[in-house]
Every structure is written in structure tokens, then in C-alpha cells.
Amino acid sequence: xxxxxxxxxxxxxxxxxxxxxxxxxxxxxxxxxxxxxxxxxxxxxxxxxxxxxxxxxxxxxxxxxxxxxxxxxxxxxxxxxxxxxxxxxxxxxxxxxxxxxxxxxxxxxxxxxxxxxxxxxxxxxxxxxxxxxxxxxxx
Ligand SMILES: Nc1ncnc2c1ncn2[C@@H]1O[C@H](COP(=O)(O)OP(=O)(O)OP(=O)(O)O)[C@@H](O)[C@H]1O
Ligand SMILES: [Mg+2]
Numbered sequence: 001x002x003x004x005x006x007x008x009x010x011x012x013x014x015x016x017x018x019x020x021x022x023x024x025x026x027x028x029x030x031x032x033x034x035x036x037x038x039x040x041x042x043x044x045x046x047x048x049x050x051x052x053x054x055x056x057x058x059x060x061x062x063x064x065x066x067x068x069x070x071x072x073x074x075x076x077x078x079x080x081x082x083x084x085x086x087x088x089x090x091x092x093x094x095x096x097x098x099x100x101x102x103x104x105x106x107x108x109x110x111x112x113x114x115x116x117x118x119x120x121x122x123x124x125x126x127x128x129x130x131x132x133x134x135x136x137x138x139x
Pocket of ligand 1: 039132
């Protein structure tokens, strides 16, 4: 349901992300927006684990793209924080990424401007004022 919003603890966020990951079928693109520390990487890790990635999923801050193996398809984790703008997307192989039959998880999607595929599923994370243990998740 678009606009569905809830406040989750780290534990609940992790369980929700794993359940979401278990339901995914490739190809699919999920964008994760939200401030620094909002929980984007934490949620990506849970989704990837639920989808079947067994190794550690780390933040691709310098590489911008990390690829993981899962039984059903590859998982691509992008962090576009350091992208100066959509013009740099060609450098990371953007067209190939979107054409791949993978699960694609994108942090800082706003950096891609209008280059995001229309079929991308959007998740927005936010801190909850007054409670550092909660995050607001909007679908
Ligand atoms: N309810 C919660 N959900 C997710 N993370 C939480 C929650 N409560 C606390 N945290 C903590 O918040 C931090 C979120 O960090 P994370 O790296 O996932 O954020 P991020 O959005 O990827 O940040 P960045 O923009 O720097 O990439 C973690 O240290 C995590 O343990
Ligand atoms: Mg992150």
C-alpha cells in the first residue's frame, strides 16, 4: 500500500527486511532514501540476507557498487552518496545494472535524479524525534 508508514525498532526493522527479501523475485529495483544513519545499509543487509545472501554485506561507500551472490540471482548494492550527479552514472555501468536480472538495492537514490527506473520500489527511512531506537519506514 503506497504511503504505508510505521515506526520500527532495529530488531523489527531487521525482521521486516528479511521477510521482504524472502519474498523478492528478480529482476527488481528497490530504492532506500533517508538521512545519514537512517538505517538504509542496515535494511539492505536484512533484505539481502532474506533473499539468500550468506556472506557479509558491507557498505559500498568507495566502490559505489557491490555485487553479492544469492541462489535466485545476483544482488547489487549501490550507494550513490558520493555520486556528483546523474552524469556520472555511466561510470558505474548504470545501464547494465538496470538491465541485469538482479535484485538492485540503491542507497541515496536522489543522486540519480530522473535516471531511476519508473518501476523502482521506494522505501523512505527517517529518524524518529525523541527516540533514537526507532526509525520511521514509509513504503
Ligand atoms: N530502528 C532502527 N532501525 C535501523 N537502524 C537502527 C535502528 N535503531 C538504531 N539503529 C542504528 O542506526 C544505524 C543506522 O546505520 P546505517 O549505516 O544502516 O544507516 P544509513 O542510512 O545506511 O547511513 P548512511 O547514509 O551513512 O549510509 C545503525 O548503527 C543501527 O544500529
Ligand atoms: Mg548506508
